[in-house]
Amino acid sequence: MSISNSVRAVSVSGNPREYEDVHVHAVYDEIASHFSSTRYKPWPIIAEFLSSLPTGWVGLDSGAGNGKYLPLPYDRPGQLWTIGLDRSRNLLRIAQGAGGELREVVWGDVLDVPWRHGAFDYAISIATIHHLSTSARRRDAVKSLLHSISPDHGRALIYVWAVEQDSKSKRVIPSAQPEDQSSTEPQGVDVFVPWVLSDRTAAPEEKRPAGQHEAARSEDELKPKAKVYDRFYHMFAKGELEQLATDAAQAMGLYVGPRDTDSMAMEGMSGVEVCQSGWERSNYYVELRRWRT
Amino acid sequence: MVRLITHNLLACHVKGCNTNNFPLQFQDVQIELREADFNADFLRGFLPKIEWNALVDAARQLGDTSLPQEQPTMIDDDFLKALHHVLLEIHVEEGAMVCPNCKHVYPIASGIPNMLLAEHEIG
Ligand SMILES: [Zn+2]
Numbered sequence: 384m385s386i387s388n389s390v391r392a393v394s395v396s397g398n399p400r401e402y403e404d405v406h407v408h409a410v411y412d413e414i415a416s417h418f419s420s421t422r423y424k425p426w427p428i429i430a431e432f433l434s435s436l437p438t439g440w441v442g443l444d445s446g447a448g449n450g451k452y453l454p455l456p457y458d459r460p461g462q463l464w465t466i467g468l469d470r471s472r473n474l475l476r477i478a479q480g481a482g483g484e485l486r487e488v489v490w491g492d493v494l495d496v497p498w499r500h501g502a503f504d505y506a507i508s509i510a511t512i513h514h515l516s517t518s519a520r521r522r523d524a525v526k527s528l529l530h531s532i533s534p535d536h537g538r539a540l541i542y543v544w545a546v547e548q549d550s551k552s553k554r555v556i557p558s559a560q561p562e563d564q565s566s567t568e569p570q571g572v573d574v575f576v577p578w579v580l581s582d583r584t585a586a587p588e589e590k591r592p593a594g595q596h597e598a599a600r601s602e603d604e605l606k607p608k609a610k611v612y613d614r615f616y617h618m619f620a621k622g623e624l625e626q627l628a629t630d631a632a633q634a635m636g637l638y639v640g641p642r643d644t645d646s647m648a649m650e651g652m653s654g655v656e657v658c659q660s661g662w663e664r665s666n667y668y669v670e671l672r673r674w675r676t
Numbered sequence: 677m678v679r680l681i682t683h684n685l686l687a688c689h690v691k692g693c694n695t696n697n698f699p700l701q702f703q704d705v706q707i708e709l710r711e712a713d714f715n716a717d718f719l720r721g722f723l724p725k726i727e728w729n730a731l732v733d734a735a736r737q738l739g740d741t742s743l744p745q746e747q748p749t750m751i752d753d754d755f756l757k758a759l760h761h762v763l764l765e766i767h768v769e770e771g772a773m774v775c776p777n778c779k780h781v782y783p784i785a786s787g788i789p790n791m792l793l794a795e796h797e798i799g
Binding site for chain 2: 400437460461463468475487489491492495496499
């Protein structure tokens with residue numbers, strides 16, 4: 384599938400919600416079963432995060448996809464409950480049976496908070512926020528995560544695709560072309576990442592979404608009539624995810640930084656600590672912890 | 677699935693619907709009972725975070741009266757077994773959940789609740 388490496392830059396236009404309907408949600412509904420068959424291995428940082436949580440905690444997987452994180456932690460099955468939320472109903476049908484057990488899934492939008500605020504002990508958002516097409520919407524998705532978790536002890540892990548790709552990755556990424564050259568904040572790059580469905584696995588013709596086109600037949604390695612679905616991604620620059628989390632917390636009036644137990648001045652305060660952040664296998668991640676004094 | 681563990685977390689999120697928007701009321705539901713693995717440690721850890729009255733009322737709406745109206749102070753195995761059944765073994769497959777405040781209807785189909793809103797309903 385060499386064509387899947389041809390990532391190309393795009394500029395987002397029109398209503399972002401409608402743009403994502405075409406270039407994200409419709410695509411995942413079409414490619415759900417093929418996509419799911421390629422997504423089964425949990426990333427190490429996420430597996431470690433879930434393993435570290437106390438027994439009896441209940442969490443939200445916001446953008447759960449095929450539900451591959453719902454059965455974790457493998458070493459303590461049933462000691463956490465992760466509820467999966469996604470925009471793709473076809474992916475949720477797969478997630479309902481993730482890991483061979485019945486899972487709890489909800490059809491919803493990662494920008495919404497269809498929960499009692501603060502009801503979850505933890506939340507994860509894996510490879511999801513990078514599908515939102517404006518930075519304001521990406522920030523709002525982080526806000527929704529922070530609203531969903533406990534203001535006293537809630538923990539969140541966010542994972543997004545990085546401009547800086549693993550050396551093993553064959554993807555060629557267009558260089559970042561910041562629209563606002565005067566901005567000092569880190570900016571990523573907006574791209575289409577094609578998904579190739581062979582004829583055998585392709586959906587019926589009449590179900591094709593608007594964001595799809597026929598693959599060039601001159602590509603020898605492609606079967607005739609392979610279908611290519613362009614998925615929108617915002618690939619994050621170094622430092623951009625931490626900045627987004629900080630912006631989201633500040634927009635909610637939260638102090639950003641560790642809880643200072645010695646300081647009397649901190650009494651009655653609500654905050655978010657960035658516990659860890661980094662890069663793992665072509666992705667950036669950030670772990671957040673809410674606290675209240 | 678909509679089991680009561682999930683129902684105890686869901687709330688109406690229509691724009692401006694901020695009070696009395698929990699718990700959602702079940703309407704015209706079809707339920708299935710399916711066994712789940714019992715995990716006492718999970719239940720003990722989750723118990724303090726449950727909205728108890730909402731759980732008891734929801735269970736009664738679904739025909740299960742095994743939980744006491746007040747959360748007991750003594751947590752024994754019989755109680756945990758009843759709690760396990762209510763939280764994790766009653767599956768709402770079809771039907772709807774209705775907001776007690778604004779009456780918004782959230783449909784449930786094939787065990788998946790639809791919590792999506794139209795653009796004008798989003799806060
Ligand atoms: Zn309502």
